[in-house]
Amino acid sequence: MxxxxxxxxxxxxxxxxxxxxxxxxxxxxxxxxxxxxxxxxxxxxxxxxxxxxxxxxxxxxxxxxxxxxxxxxxxxxxxxxxxxxxxxxxxxxxxxxxxxxxxxxxxxxxxxxxxxxxxxxxxxxxxxxxxxxxxxxxxxxxxxxxxxxxxxxxxxxxxxxxxxxxxxxxxxxxxxxxxxxxxxxxxxxxxxxxxxxxxxxxxxxSVAILTTVGIIFSLVFETANFFGLHSAADFFFGLTWNPQFRGGSDLGILPLLWGTLYVSFVALLFAVPIGLLVAIYLSEYASNRVRTIVKPAVEILAGIPTIVYGLFALITVGPLLRDYFAQPLGLGTSSSSVLTAGLVMGVMLIPFVSSLSDDVINAVPQSMRDGSYGLGATQSETVKQVILPAALPGIVGAILLAASRAIGETMIVVMGAGAAAKLSLNPLEAMTTITVKIVSQLTGDTEFASPETLVAFALGLSLFVVTLGLNVLALYIVRKYREQYE
Known part of the structure; x- marks a missing residue:
């Protein structure tokens, strides 16, 4: 049986x-x-x-x-x-x-x-x-x-x-x-x-706690095996990423970390201003009818699968940036670039920033607005000098949560940024991130006995630490804000 x-x-x-x-x-x-x-x-x-x-x-x-x-x-x-x-x-x-x-x-x-x-x-x-x-x-x-x-x-x-x-x-x-x-x-x-x-x-x-503990233990165990085969100093301070499964690999995390932070920075540079302006408009200026239409429309962006964003980056945004910016300026010839992945990822992050910021701004007590108007301030002055400073901790928490989401993204980077591990400031060049290399190192028939495969766990643990730090910081800021206004 x-x-x-x-x-x-x-x-x-x-x-x-x-x-x-x-x-x-x-x-x-x-x-x-x-x-x-x-x-x-x-x-x-x-x-x-x-x-x-x-x-x-x-x-x-x-x-x-x-x-x-x-x-x-x-x-x-x-x-x-x-x-x-x-x-x-x-x-x-x-x-x-x-x-x-x-x-x-x-x-x-x-x-x-x-x-x-x-x-x-x-x-x-x-x-x-x-x-x-x-x-x-x-x-x-x-x-x-x-x-x-x-x-x-x-x-x-x-x-x-x-x-x-x-x-x-x-x-x-x-x-x-x-x-x-x-x-x-x-x-x-x-x-x-x-x-x-x-x-x-x-x-x-306890499921969430036990799951987190299991993830940490599995990553730590395999990372310890990796550092038993490969130098930790070369991993954390190496400037070259060149895995060779036949030996002689250069497994430095710095090019991957730079690509991850660079793409995330471009995405946040695009998403934060737009998302914040959307939140201010919806909470302070839009009528109830407009708000009921615009807010769900913006939040639909969060429900689009990331593979669709990746196709959009590969087919539309990448060739457009290549033909109208990279080639005329002599800055690159590839449709895969940091700017391509960053812009498309920024579109994906807009609802994360706008929805959380909108909730935070609406939570500011109405008495603070009334007091500002009573002193003769205009609506724009009230927004700039009263509401935004009061909502700043919550807005910062929303930005950090969006940053954590950007750092962990994979599909958009695979299809939009390429797979080149390099240290460069040119946003129109192809680069890659930690998540992409984790996938590539574990793809195919692999045996978990070589540093070229085990390095994926070291990369995962490093990314986990960075993302966990951002999440903890965001939750601390949001909690502090809630204690102040609830």
């Missing part, structure tokens, strides 16, 4: 337990609800929880640990002779998993019987042809030891799946029976149910 059917069986049993537990509680109280400590539904929920939760926890834990155990058991069957030149044990294990999956499919389709499977050998049968017939392709011939390991992998997985099904169902049945036996009129079922709901809410609120 596969995991999906086991989970459905547990949920079905727990649902049955809900109705049985509710009826049993009423029967214990002689049909009078006033004789129960809690409402009947709480007794049903208690049976449901004791039936489902322990069994599902065991099921999830089993599913997480089973592949690790099976691969550890099968990896002992792989000898150095099974690992071809240029390959690795992880790639051999990937072939073993594919062969085991193919054998399962062949047996399920009737192309292979149990007796044939036990006598199947790499020497006597074209295993590649058999697997190709069920949609599994292998890059090399199947060795006898690899086929034996795949058969062991399949057998161990099937045995453990069956054991999991039995154990999980037994735990669910035990929870079902024990929870029913605990039901009494004075049983505090509501307390049990509310405690379980509280634990669920705590778990849900």
């Amino acid at each position: 596969n995991a999906g059917l086991v989970i459905l069986a547990v949920i079905a049993l727990a649902t049955l337990g809900y109705f049985v537990g509710r009826a049993r509680a009423l029967a214990k109280a002689g049909g009078d609800i006033r004789g129960l400590h809690s409402l009947p539904n709480y007794y049903g929920q208690t049976v449901f929880l004791f039936t489902a939760v322990p069994a599902l926890l065991v099921c999830v834990g089993w599913l997480l640990l089973q592949p690790l155990y099976v691969e550890h058991r099968v990896s002992d069957m792989i000898t150095p002779a099974d690992i071809a030149e240029g390959s690795s044990q992880s790639l051999v294990m990937a072939d073993i998993r594919r062969i085991a999956t193919g054998l399962d499919t062949a047996v399920a389709r009737g192309a292979l019987t149990g007796a044939d499977l036990s006598s199947l050998s790499a020497d006597a049968t074209d295993v590649r042809a058999l697997l190709a017939g069920v949609g599994v392709a292998l890059a090399s011939e199947v060795k006898g030891s690899v086929l034996a390991a795949a058969k062991e992998y399949r057998a161990a997985t099937a045995t453990l799946k069956m054991a999991m099904s039995v154990v999980v169902i037994l735990i669910a049945l035990a929870g079902f029976v024990l929870s029913l036996r605990r039901l009494r009129p004075d049983f505090r079922a509501r307390n049990v149910s509310e405690t379980a709901i509280k634990a669920l809410l705590i778990l849900a609120s």
Whole structure:
């Protein structure tokens, strides 16, 4: 029985337990609800929880640990002779998993019987042809030891799946029976149910924290492996980015960091003034009718996929800048440039700046406006000398949040700025960013054992630190602003 059917069986049993537990509680109280400590539904929920939760926890834990155990058991069957030149044990294990999956499919389709499977050998049968017939392709011939390991992998997985099904169902049945036996009129079922709901809410609120911790640990671990193979000083202070998977790589982050900051600066230089002017107009000058039309229209820009922005940069903005600015001025001949990516990214960032700034400006107390008008100030003077200074912390927070979004952008840079890692001040030249190189270093069949691949994690950790710093600064400023005016 596969995991999906086991989970459905547990949920079905727990649902049955809900109705049985509710009826049993009423029967214990002689049909009078006033004789129960809690409402009947709480007794049903208690049976449901004791039936489902322990069994599902065991099921999830089993599913997480089973592949690790099976691969550890099968990896002992792989000898150095099974690992071809240029390959690795992880790639051999990937072939073993594919062969085991193919054998399962062949047996399920009737192309292979149990007796044939036990006598199947790499020497006597074209295993590649058999697997190709069920949609599994292998890059090399199947060795006898690899086929034996795949058969062991399949057998161990099937045995453990069956054991999991039995154990999980037994735990669910035990929870079902024990929870029913605990039901009494004075049983505090509501307390049990509310405690379980509280634990669920705590778990849900911890998802973001646990996800962040997992990301940090994975990045730190792989970055430590990278610095064990490559000099940290060369990475942080190197002026050249030239990865060579055959060795002799120059992996300096400074050209990538410069490209990232340069493109982000151009984007903010375009987005901040326009977004701020839009926010001032909508909050101080526009009528309600205009505001209801313009504000959603501007915010639509935030919902456009970044790949669409990238196509716009590649097809429209890039050639226009090349033909009318770069070539006539002798500053470049490519349609990919920092200015191309920066302008298109700036269009994408306008709603981030305008919407947040608009909310911040509207939060300024009306009494400050009235006081300014009472002193004889005009509307423009009130905006410049009263409203904007009062809203400045929130506006700065909006700008920093937009900067964090710009630093992490990938698709627009890939299609608009190019892939050249260089230190240059010319905005009409092609450059690249950290996010683009992270993608390029991890694209294709890569093995996480070379500095050229592991450098992606070091780049990711560096970008994470920069973005996290900007987010923390923005949240601090916004929080300070809210404390002042709420």
